[in-house]
Amino acid sequence: MRQIKEFTKVLLGLLILSTALTAEDIYATFTVEAKKSANLAFSSGGIVASVEVDVNSVVKKGDTLAQLQNDDLKAMLKVAETSLKYAKRDYLRQQKVKKIIDEAQFDKYLFKYENAKAQLLYQQALLDKTILKAPFDGVIFAKDVEAGDAVSAAAVRTVLKIQSPRKRKLLLEVDQKYWKALKVGQKFTYQVDGDPKEYTGTLHKVYAYADSGNRKIKAEVEAEDFVVGLFGDGYIHVSEAK
Template sequence: MPVKNLSILGSIFSVFILVSCHSKKDVKPKKDAPVIVDVLIAKSQSVDNTIEANGTIIANNSVQLHPEVVGRLVYLNIPEGKAVKKGTVLARLNDADLQAQLAKSKVQLDLYQKTEERLKQLLDVNGVNQADYDAALNNVNGTKADIQYTQALIDKTIIKAPFDGVIGLRQVSIGAYVSPSDVIASMQQTNGIRIDFTLPEQYSDVIKIGGKVNLEVDAANEAKRTATIIAMEPQINQDSRNMTVRAIVQDGKGNIGSFVKVLVDVGANKKAILVPTNSIIPDDKNNQVIVVKNDKANFVNVQIGIRQANNVEIVKGINEGDTVVVTGVLFAKPKAALKVRKAKTLEQFASEQ
């Protein structure tokens, strides 16, 4: 190839290298694409000031029947699932030795009483000294005490119904050797059922003894009952910061241990800012929401209040007019760029769930 052509090719190659190097120097890295989110414009609206709490049905009285002493079951009357009256004998343990001891003590008492009566007559005419009479009287009183003690031991071998109620399932069989750690059966008093439920400590001033709450025992037909508050646990749970409340339903029935929804009216309707529950970001110490400012994600600590089925009240942290992220929450990062796709209302967001 002629030298002239080689020179031309060399010049072209040098220019290509210079242009390439210059182009690589001017290329800037691409920025991360903004997260696409839907938002809600915060505004105050009327809120029904009724809160929901989870409750449990408990028996008015409930007990597990245990024997007080060790022995063999010789009688068992456990009508499973049926009502029994207070004082009904449900079980007996073998007490033959105690009955024999009781019979012996009664024979001794009879003898001691006759001796004491004779000595009393002699004492009245100074026919016997006071010490002999006192010894005879001591035998009478000591034997009476022995009889009472033996009778108390016999009573412990008898298991009676402590109240009117329904017997549960039998846990032992006749002839079994039982001890105080063994359960004979359980017993529940089902009339006048009670409801235990918990509320946040902020409502401690609202709950009053004698106050009324509504209950939804059967979620299928949404039947509501009324219960009366009878007691409150004076100590707030330090882990959950909840208080335990007990209410009674005089004319109600239900399965002991069942779940019940408790509706508590904590005051008149009020104005409040609501956001969807899904927009709340729980943290170890705080709850947060994402507010859009200058097209960027700002994580804001908030204080929540009343919880509804799909929404939650924001007591502190955001104001009317703030733009709150309701979708795409999991993908947003602090100060990251956001692109608002659509502004929704609470009703629109709930209908899409």
């Protein structure tokens, strides 16, 4: 009987310890993702004239990455600029004598001027569709286009992929039973596969839904310099929140 009591005490102690650990630490797995990433494609069809980047190219926001043959559109833009120049000149000339001319006649010049401005914007938009630019500072990590390739506006396809150069996010997955315990600001200690070092981060986002497929809730932790796609795991300390 005494042995049974001792054994019961041990089991009870283990149960209390387990409950305490569960209350303070939640196990989570994660994958490393770029903080920002984008699949880039032309929104216009044509023949690729040039590709200015390759895999691992570091680019700045607004840099030209690739462009289609567009000499015809450049010429049309020049025509639109000239038309606007003379339409504006006529309009300003008529404005000076507006009080002594027919109102309907003046409106014709006004319409011509406003239409010329709209045509210039339209031609610029058509030209812009043939030029692929970096949407943010980043690194090109995939390339599927070369000069001479044909692209279609009807079947849009990704030709380049870009991601933030250093900024990363750890996409955590946690058992859904902890949905009430997860809070922004909680400390997360973790390791990445292949790296024995222990890192520390902070939850900066907790998703507002549970995945019905795997019964997991997602959260995010900011990080830097890890290779995108790596896997890791760690513990969320639920008692440490802002």
